[in-house]
Structures are given as structure tokens and as C-alpha cells.
Amino acid sequence: MIERVTELRAHLDAVRGRGATVGFVPTMGAFHDGHRSLMRAARAAHDTVVVSLFVNPLQFGPTEDLDRYPKDLEGDLAAAAAEGVDVVFAPPVEEMYPGFPTPPLTTVSVAGLTGGLCGSSRPGHFDGVATVVAKLFSIVGPCTAYFGKKDAQQLAVVRRMAADLCLPVEIVGCPMVREADGLAMSSRNRNLSPAEREAATVIYRGLHSGADVVIGGERDAGKLRRVVANVLTTEPLVRLEYAEVVAADSLEPLEELTGDVLVAVAAKVGDVRLIDNMTIRVDARGAVVDLGAIVAPTVEGLCAAR
DSSP: OOOHHHHOOOOOOHHTTTTOOOEEEOOOOOOOOHHHHHHHHHHHOSSSSEEEEEEOOGGGTTEEEEEEEEOOHHHHHHHHTTTOOEEEEOOOOHHHTTTTTSOOOOOOOSSSSSSSTTHHHHHTTHHHHHHHHHHHHHHHHHHHEEETTSSHHHHHHHHHHHHHHTTTTEEEOOOOETTTTTOOOOOGGGGGHHHHHHHHTTTHHHHHHHHHHHHOOBBBBHHHHHHHHHHHHTTTTTTEEEEEEEEEETOOOOOOOOEEEEEEEEEEEETEEEEEEEEEEEEEEEEEEEEEBOOOOOSSSTTTTO
């Protein structure tokens, strides 16, 4: 494990100096099989794999769950070692933000992609995400970075930020990974009570119902949105925050399903906020729906879509 920026930079400069490639997986820890699938994808494609483990305070609002966010350093280090990770970068907060809790004077903001979906209820969240990811890319240097598609808005923001700032990083989006009952894997699932954990499966059922109507020929985005939302509102322990149908690249709301579509959901289950999504590709031949992978996918075919 490395905790200091200068040490990690020196190590990776030496790695690249030998002609080796670097795969990078940014995380906030509390690893589950979704995280591990990203590590496997990086391990399959690169000589050296780096995983960062940093719970970023800049992306949490004052009333959000920073203090409750799951932490398991010992378990995370064991999981990373089992996946063949070469370096875990786990800096203290003062290493990433000197002077903390005073906020940094320089932050990164991505306009146009952050106002809707989670951005509407979490002001400043994506500025915190873009800032920490830009810092991590600067520290790690030229690499290929792997992100899960469950955080679809985050992935879009990171892609745009890296492109706009000409960062020497290739961004790879990997399929989300689901539990056997369809619940999207999330570190926050650990905070669900048994009853809440059971109730949370309604999110997948709502998306699946939406997929069924699209495969059946529905192309009205408003009707699709209502189908998904109506299923979620049947569960009393779940409070729907949003169910939106947007263009997958711009995240702009749609009236008609065409091209690459993102159906995104956020809901509170008890006090735990969960997000989920599915993607749909609609053309003259019909619709292809991607709901992610049940349980852990194999490395073969993983992250083929970039």
C-alpha cells in the first residue's frame, strides 16, 4: 500500500520507464464484486494495476452519508491482493487536500452534464467527483482508467472532463454487476437492514418492467418513465427520487426513444440512497437492452464497450 503522492508517482514513472502499461481503478473502497470485476478487467489488459482507495469528502453534501460510508481497509487490501492488484493507493485526506477541512481553491466543474439526474438533488457533488478524479489522473499519469457503468452520470462527466482537459487517460466503462436477485452491487448496500435489502429489489423490477415494454415496441419516453416509476412506488420502504429517460451521451431528456438511451433511477431505501440504470440502443431493427451482469461476470468480453 502507498499513501504518498510522491511515492506513487515515482513508482509509476519507473514502471512506464520499463515500457509497462498501467491500468487504474479509482474507488472509495468497501469492495464488492463490481469493484473486483474492474480490477480483473485492468489485470487482463495491463502490466501494472493500481487501485485507489479514497473516500472523497468533496463529493458529499453536509447532510449526506460521509460519516456512514462503509470502510474496510483490511478486507479491501485482501480483495485487491486476490485480484492481482500491484499497488493500492490509499492516501489520507490531508495528502489529497492539504489544509483540509479548508476546501481547495481550485476545483473542476463540468457544465452541461451535471445539472440533472443526481446533480439536481446533490449540488456540488459532481464538482467534487471531477476534482478528485482529475487529481488522481494527474498523480497516476498516463493510464487506462476503469469505471463501472452503474454510475452512468459520473462516467459521462469523467469522460468529458478527461477529453476537455486533454488528459493522457483512456476511459473504459465496464458493465455494472448485480446480485442474484438483480440488486445493483453498491458499497452502500451494507447499510441496508434485512427488510430494506429485500425492498430494494423493486428497483431492478422497475427497470426490468421498463425493458419489457420497450422490447414490446414502446417508443414513448414518457410512458417508459411512468412504467418504471409506477413499479417503484409500490414498495412502501422505497422513496423514488427520480426515474428519467435521457440521451446516453448528452444526458438530455428525451420524448422519443431513439439511438442510445439511458434510463436512470435514484431512490432512498430507508436512509440509504441507491442508484441504478439500464441502457437501450434503439434503431430501425428494434431495441437492445443492457441491464448489466447478474453476479460477477467473467473477464472474457468484459468492458468491450468503451
